[in-house]
Amino acid sequence: MEMSEQLIQVITRTVVEQLKNNEELRNAVVRRYADRNGQNGRTGVSSLAGKTRMRPKHSYEGSVRAQKGTDPKEIVIGVGAAFQTEITSTICGIPLSDVLANVKAGIEEEGMTSRVVKVLDTSDVGFMALQSAKLSGSGIGIGIQSKGTTVIHQKDLYPLTNLELFPQAPLMTLDTYRKIGRNAARYVKGEKVTPIESVNDPMVRAKFQVKAALMHIIETEQLDPERGMIVWDQ
Amino acid sequence: MKRSKRIEALDQRAVNKDGFIDEWPEMGCIAMKSPYDPKPSIRVENGVITELDGKKREDFDFLDQFIADYSIRADRADESMAMSSLSIARKIVDIETPRKEILKIISGITPAKMVEVINHLNVVEMMMGMQKMRARRIPGNQAHITNLKDDPVQIAADAAEGALRGFREEETTTGVARYAPFNAMALLIGSQAGRKGVLTQCAVEEATELELGIRGLTTYAETLSVYGTEKVFIDGDDTPYSKAFLNSAYASRGLKVRFTSGSGSEVLMGSSEKKSMLYLECKCLFMTKGAGCQGIQNGSVSCIGVAASVPAGIREVMGENLVAALLGLECASSNDQSFSNSDMRRTARTMLQFMPGTDFIFSGYAAEPNYDNMFAGSNFDAEDFDDYNVLQRDMQVDGGLRPVTEEEVIRVRSEAGKAVQAVFKYLGLTEITDEQVEAVTYAHGSRDTLKRDVAADLMAADDMMKRGITGVDVVRALAESGYTSLADSILSMLKQRVIGDYMHTAAILDENFQVMSGVNTPNDYLGPGTGYRVDGSRWEEIKAIPHRIDANTF
Numbered sequence: 001m002e003m004s005e006q007l008i009q010v011i012t013r014t015v016v017e018q019l020k021n022n023e024e025l026r027n028a029v030v031r032r033y034a035d036r037n038g039q040n041g042r043t044g045v046s047s048l049a050g051k052t053r054m055r056p057k058h059s060y061e062g063s064v065r066a067q068k069g070t071d072p073k074e075i076v077i078g079v080g081a082a083f084q085t086e087i088t089s090t091i092c093g094i095p096l097s098d099v100l101a102n103v104k105a106g107i108e109e110e111g112m113t114s115r116v117v118k119v120l121d122t123s124d125v126g127f128m129a130l131q132s133a134k135l136s137g138s139g140i141g142i143g144i145q146s147k148g149t150t151v152i153h154q155k156d157l158y159p160l161t162n163l164e165l166f167p168q169a170p171l172m173t174l175d176t177y178r179k180i181g182r183n184a185a186r187y188v189k190g191e192k193v194t195p196i197e198s199v200n201d202p203m204v205r206a207k208f209q210v211k212a213a214l215m216h217i218i219e220t221e222q223l224d225p226e227r228g229m230i231v232w233d234q
Numbered sequence: 235m236k237r238s239k240r241i242e243a244l245d246q247r248a249v250n251k252d253g254f255i256d257e258w259p260e261m262g263c264i265a266m267k268s269p270y271d272p273k274p275s276i277r278v279e280n281g282v283i284t285e286l287d288g289k290k291r292e293d294f295d296f297l298d299q300f301i302a303d304y305s306i307r308a309d310r311a312d313e314s315m316a317m318s319s320l321s322i323a324r325k326i327v328d329i330e331t332p333r334k335e336i337l338k339i340i341s342g343i344t345p346a347k348m349v350e351v352i353n354h355l356n357v358v359e360m361m362m363g364m365q366k367m368r369a370r371r372i373p374g375n376q377a378h379i380t381n382l383k384d385d386p387v388q389i390a391a392d393a394a395e396g397a398l399r400g401f402r403e404e405e406t407t408t409g410v411a412r413y414a415p416f417n418a419m420a421l422l423i424g425s426q427a428g429r430k431g432v433l434t435q436c437a438v439e440e441a442t443e444l445e446l447g448i449r450g451l452t453t454y455a456e457t458l459s460v461y462g463t464e465k466v467f468i469d470g471d472d473t474p475y476s477k478a479f480l481n482s483a484y485a486s487r488g489l490k491v492r493f494t495s496g497s498g499s500e501v502l503m504g505s506s507e508k509k510s511m512l513y514l515e516c517k518c519l520f521m522t523k524g525a526g527c528q529g530i531q532n533g534s535v536s537c538i539g540v541a542a543s544v545p546a547g548i549r550e551v552m553g554e555n556l557v558a559a560l561l562g563l564e565c566a567s568s569n570d571q572s573f574s575n576s577d578m579r580r581t582a583r584t585m586l587q588f589m590p591g592t593d594f595i596f597s598g599y600a601a602e603p604n605y606d607n608m609f610a611g612s613n614f615d616a617e618d619f620d621d622y623n624v625l626q627r628d629m630q631v632d633g634g635l636r637p638v639t640e641e642e643v644i645r646v647r648s649e650a651g652k653a654v655q656a657v658f659k660y661l662g663l664t665e666i667t668d669e670q671v672e673a674v675t676y677a678h679g680s681r682d683t684l685k686r687d688v689a690a691d692l693m694a695a696d697d698m699m700k701r702g703i704t705g706v707d708v709v710r711a712l713a714e715s716g717y718t719s720l721a722d723s724i725l726s727m728l729k730q731r732v733i734g735d736y737m738h739t740a741a742i743l744d745e746n747f748q749v750m751s752g753v754n755t756p757n758d759y760l761g762p763g764t765g766y767r768v769d770g771s772r773w774e775e776i777k778a779i780p781h782r783i784d785a786n787t788f
Contacts, residue, residue, distance in 0.1 A: 046545075048258035049269070123504065124469050159471055161411055161439035168610060194689045198382050198409030202572050202604035202611025209539025209573075210253030213502050217261055220504030 054218045055086045063230040066117040069137035073112045075184050077103055078119040078132030080146040081222035082215075084234045090148030091211055092170045097234070102174045103142060106181020112138070112188050114181075118232040119143070121225040123216065126160055129153035135229060138188040142180065147215040148172050152184050163187055164195050170208045171199045249576035255543045262506020262514070265497070265541065265550035266353055270508035274347035276315050278308045287346040295464040297517055300474040304524030307341040314342030322347075323354035326363040326560070329761030333366055340560045345516040348560070352512060352553040357586060360552045365590035366759045367559035369529075369740035369752030371766050373591030375634025376566060377401040377601035379421055380608035381680040384413040384691075386658070387651045387666055388602075388683055390424030391674045392616075394650035395643050396601035397428025399619065400635040402742040403566075405456060405598055407437040409608050410688070414438045415695045416663075418451040419708060420654050426723035427650035431743030433490065433727075433736070437609075440480065447489045450705025450728050454490035454736075456531050456566070456597070460521055461495065462514025465505035478525035488731025490741060492529035492564060493522045497554055498537030511541055515554040519561055528739045529564025531597040533587070536609070538573040542583070552586040559592070564740035564752065570598030572611035580613050588625070588633050591766070593740040593752075595633055603679040616678070626776045632768045637779045648675040649720075656715035657708060663694040 069076065077100070080087075089095045100116065107114045117135065119128045129143025129151035139155040140163075148169035151162045164183060166172060179196045186193045244250070259268040277285035283302035284291045294302065314322075322339060325331040343351070355363065377396040381388045393404050404425050406417045418436035425432040436446050437457040446452050460477055461467050467474070477493065484491040495518035497511030506514065515532065522530050533551045534541040541547040551568065558565040567587040574580045587595045599622075600612035607615060614622060619635070626633045651671035658666050664687065673683045705728050712721035726747045730736050736743060741751035759765030768776065 046256045048256045048260075048263070050260070051258065052260050122469065127469070158439055158441050161442060165411065192689045192693070195410045195692075198384075198608070200382055200409075200605055200608065200610065202600075202607055202615070203575060205536075205539040205571060205610055206252050206573050206575050208253070209502075209537070210255050210543045213263075213498075213540050214255075216502060217504050 053221050054214065055082070055221065058085050058222055060120065060224055060227050060230060063227060065227065066135060066229040066231050068135050069115060071113065071137040073188065074137035075107050075112055075114050075188060076132040076136035076141045077114055077116045078128045078135075078141060078143045078229065079116060079232060080128065080144065080219045081118065081120050081123060081224070082146045082219040083118060083144070083232075086218050086222060087146035087215060090146070090169055090172065091208055091215060092148065092172065094148065094172065094174060096146065098174055099144065099148065099177050102177040103144070103181040106178040106183075107185045108181075110182050110185030110189065112185040116232045116234075117229045119229050120223055120227045121229070123220045123223060125149050125151050126153070126162065129162065130155070130157070130159050131229060140184050140188050142184055145169070145216075146219050147212055150177070150180055152180060152187065154187065166196075168199065168201060168204050169212070170204050171201055247576070249574065249579055251575040252573075252579070253539060253543050257544055259510075260508055262501040262509060262511065263540070263544055264510050265544050265546045266510055266512050266553065267349070268508060268510035268513065271349060271510050271513045272346045274315065274319075274344050274350060276306070276311045276344050278311050281308050283308055283311070287344050296473055296475075297462070297464055297467070297521060300524055301345065301517065301520045305520040306344060310338070310342030312342075314339050315344070315347060319347060319350035320354050322351045323359075326351070326355070326367070327359045329366070332760060333757060336367060336560065337562050340562075345513065345520050348516045348557055349510065349513045352557060355553070355556075357549050357552055360549070360556050361586060361590040363556050364552075364559055364587070364592060365765070366757070367556065368590070368592055368757045369559065369562065369564050370593050370742070370750065371755045371757050372750065373632055373634055373766075374402040374594050374742050375400065375599060376403040376405060376594040376597050378570065378598040378607055378609055378612055379404050379406045379424075379601055380408075380417075381602055381606040382409060382608070383680045383683065383686060384409050384417060385674070385680060385683055385686055386416045386420035386654055387670050387674045388677065388680060389417055389420040390427070390650040390654040391647035391677070392602050393421050393424030393434070394428035394646040395638075397425050397432045398638055398642055398646050399601070401432065401599070401601065402634065403433045403435070403454065403594065404601070405435045405437055407608050410692070411438060411442075412692045412695055414442050414446065415451065415698050415703075416691065418446045419657070422451055422453070422705065422708065422724060422727070423653050423657060423712070423720065424650035426720055426727065427653055428646045430723045430726070430745045431747050433743065444480070444483060445699075447484055448487050449703070450731070451708070452489070453727050453730065454492075455484050456492050456494060458491065458493045458527075459495065459499075460493050460518045461499060461503075462509070462517040463500050463505050463507050465507075466500050466503050469503060469505070474521050474525065477521075481525050481527045485737060488734050488737065490736050491527060492531055492566060493525070493527050494531040494535060495519065495522065496532045496535035496537055496568065497550060498534050498540030501540050502537050511547075512550050512553055516557055519554070519557050519563065522563060523561045527563075528737065529566065529593070530558045531566040531568065532558055533568025533597075535568045535597070536571050538568065538571045542573045548583050548586070551583070555587060555592060562739065564593045566594035566597035567592040569596040569613045570609065572604065572613055584613060589629070589631060591632060605681070606679045620779065620781070623776070623779050627779055630768050630773065630776070632766070632772065632776070636775045639780075644675060651675055653712060653717050653720055656717060657711040660711035660715055661698070661703060661707065663698060664690050
């Protein structure tokens with residue numbers, strides 16, 4: 001069968017409309033159940049079937065691709081795709097603007113400079129950090145997911161290894177973020193660096209893993225690999 | 235609304251601190267069956283699989299192709315696929331159908347067919363299936379040996395105590411990645427101080443882990459992660475082929491290897507292709523089988539918070555353990571990650587593997603307090619040792635552990651600590667003081683031990699790698715420091731890689747370094763009166779828990 005451009009457009013439009021109708025229908029059903037039971041989610045419909053995303057797609061129209069730095073004092077901070085757009089605070093509620101301010105302040109305290117980019121081609125924090133390190137004039141980079149998970153990386157290391165990893169986002173504080181900035185800067189200076197002490201909460205998974213999954217879905221659905229890494233001055 | 239005091243009391247219960255979420259197939263948040271899972275189908279032309287679960291060969295992604303080419307016996311496919319899923323499910327539970335016959339049938343089915351089979355089984359039937367399909371005759375157990383400080387002395391002491399308590403494998407990882415060489419070496423030494431023949435591994439970044447293995451500082455590897463969708467594989471810079479290659483790299487040096495997978499990882503990484511957790515896990519397990527790997531660590535593992543959040547999630551976890559056993563793989567059945575605030579719920583989850591027995595019931599029981607568990611907490615920890623021993627005694631079940639005395643614990647912890655101290659001194663690494671050995675010997679966890687100079691340790695660990703220190707150097711250091719018997723044991727572990735028998739499915743070693751595997755000691759369960767039973771000296775050992783009332787002195 002021959003498929004003209006026009007036919008494809010017609011089909012697409014019909015399908016999209018149908019999907020929209022389905023979504024509205026489903027929402028109406030959920031609302032009805034919620035009304036009847038007085039409290040949404042407690043009883044009634046126990047399926048999210050039909051829902052296709054968490055947040056609408058953000059447009060990065062007009063964004064500027066980040067360039068490789070040449071300043072040997074520079075550390076690139078690569079933030080997640082939903083950072084300060086769809087997600088504004090970490091999994092434990094620390095505002096992302098404060099996170100960024102503290103990492104930057106830590107870097108400056110040690111006499112180095114920082115540059116923030118948004119990573120739109122991966123939401124894996126190891127790769128986010130490694131790509132930032134490769135973009136960075138010093139070869140040291142920091143990756144920060146919107147939920148708060150952070151890695152300090154160096155451009156010539158394997159992707160899944162790192163200089164320092166902070167895997168338990170719910171345990172992070174602003175002080176930790178400042179120390180991360182400081183330590184990253186000390187790696188640039190080639191000092192003998194004492195890694196930030198590990199912290200551990202063995203119940204963190206029970207309390208936070210589902211939220212972490214949802215936040216990661218929000219981050220991942222905002223990826224825009226064509227754009228790669230973009231300048232991010234918020 | 236005026237609140238009910240009953241509901242308020244319930245709201246405060248630990249279980250209500252856990253995360254629960256509704257089924258959401260579009261995001262893969264669905265345990266057993268997604269409306270988007272494919273229907274089983276297969277077409278074989280001239281010995282080549284040209285259609286798999288509704289997909290034509292030209293539409294295969296690399297996982298489909300790998301599975302079609304290496305994981306399914308094309309010569310058995312027509313016969314196996316012609317059987318109904320229900321009849322296969324019934325044979326799995328049937329005590330008249332031997333394990334071997336099931337393995338043969340399963341070798342010809344597809345991942346989607348496997349999903350159908352598992353969906354026919356309730357949890358008790360899954361447990362019956364596991365009791366028959368587990369590869370090794372006797373079940374086993376594995377420990378996590380880690381601490382917040384990455385203190386090598388504590389690693390050695392906890393490893394020694396863990397070995398004494400019956401763990402057949404011990405796994406460490408790091409808080410700070412560059413500590414890996416120290417942790418691996420301390421674990422190797424400590425494990426043999428507790429009980430001979432314990433296998434050890436260091437779970438870190440793959441290239442480092444391989445290097446440590448090649449140098450003889452570990453004796454097996456486990457954290458070769460595989461995933462159920464192409465996208466997640468690619469995100470990790472990997473393919474099924476690269477994993478198969480890595481598996482061969484270990485095998486070439488005589489190291490035991492198992493892969494790691496588990497439901498929920500694709501959801502967490504945001505690429506589930508709308509498939510059920512069980513379907514994606516089946517793809518992982520078929521891939522593992524196709525890569526020629528002897529076994530798998532699975533059962534949601536570190537993503538258990540996701541699987542446990544959805545309806546039938548814990549049933550799915552047991553289901554995927556059973557799939558591993560059905561494919562003839564060694565199954566290290568997780569239970570290694572905390573997922574619930576409720577003691578009742580976390581225990582119930584473990585009973586599914588504990589009662590039938592798996593090759594390794596835990597693929598990481600925290601043999602330290604959970605605050606020191608650097609895998610972010612295990613489902614059971616050192617404070618649960620006595621509970622676990624009592625469960626074995628109550629039900630006359632072999633969970634792989636045994637009661638110990640305080641004197642024995644102190645003795646092996648002290649010996650392990652001193653041995654590591656001697657090796658560090660001989661090899662010119664960082665200093666380990668007598669005070670530290672003493673503190674660790676009597677410690678419960680790292681809150682009771684001394685601080686280490688982390689920066690100096692990391693430089694010494696780097697240096698150790700640069701100098702090319704190997705397992706043989708550890709043997710020499712021990713022998714020349716007067717630890718002859720320990721040196722002998724570690725040398726015997728190194729010899730295993732030349733002998734190679736412990737690369738067979740589900741292999742562990744006894745105290746005389748003799749292999750017990752699914753090949754020389756296969757599971758022969760066929761209903762009441764057959765298979766492994768807890769009796770004789772093992773039962774006497776299990777009975778002898780501490781804190782029994784002595785009727786003679788009452």
